[in-house]
Amino acid sequence: MNDGTGNVDETENDQNVKKIMFVMRSAPHGTIYSYEGLETVLIMAAFEQDLTMVFIGDGLFALVKDQMTDDIGIKGFIKTYGVLDDYEVEKIYVDRISMEERGLVPEDFAIDIEVKEAEEIAAIMENQHAIIPY
Numbered sequence: 001m002n003d004g005t006g007n008v009d010e011t012e013n014d015q016n017v018k019k020i021m022f023v024m025r026s027a028p029h030g031t032i033y034s035y036e037g038l039e040t041v042l043i044m045a046a047f048e049q050d051l052t053m054v055f056i057g058d059g060l061f062a063l064v065k066d067q068m069t070d071d072i073g074i075k076g077f078i079k080t081y082g083v084l085d086d087y088e089v090e091k092i093y094v095d096r097i098s099m100e101e102r103g104l105v106p107e108d109f110a111i112d113i114e115v116k117e118a119e120e121i122a123a124i125m126e127n128q129h130a131i132i133p134y
Contacts, residue, residue: 018129020044021052024059026134034062035077037134042080046128051090052128053084056098056111060128061104065110067096081111095121096123 022041027034045051055063067078084092093116098106107117116124125131 016132017048019050019052019127021054021125021128021131023131023133024053024055025057026062028062028067033134034059034089036044037132038062038077038080040132040134042083042087045084045089048088051089052093052124053089054093054095054116054124056095058102060094060098060102060104060109063109063111063113065103065108073127077108084111091119093121093124 015125022037024034024037026037028034041051043052062078063081065078084090092111092113094109096108096117098117099115106113
């Protein structure tokens with residue numbers, strides 16, 4: 001509600017903020033899903049929503065540092081993940097089993113992540129207003 005001074009009541013702002021989870025499950029190259037997902041997150045962050053990113057399956061490869069994309073003829077976008085912090089997207093989770101199945105460790109990723117068990121990810125999903133898979 002407007003309090004007459006042009007300021008919006010804090011509770012109205014909280015009601016406008018939605019919890020949105022992006023489930024990143026596609027490999028970073030070969031399809032546009034990974035890049036489009038990242039772009040969508042950045043757009044939504046500009047609208048100050050409560051965003052969470054979860055990387056599962058081959059989606060984890062999008063976060064691997066030092067990717068060389070010249071040989072496949074595309075421009076890499078791994079550096080774009082570095083701006084997530086600037087947009088206050090801080091809830092970035094990686095599925096532990098997906099990570100282990102791909103022989104990855106947290107130090108392999110270009111950004112800070114938090115490793116979660118599948119049950120923890122499921123619990124976080126239950127508290128979202130929307131879940132968007134990529």
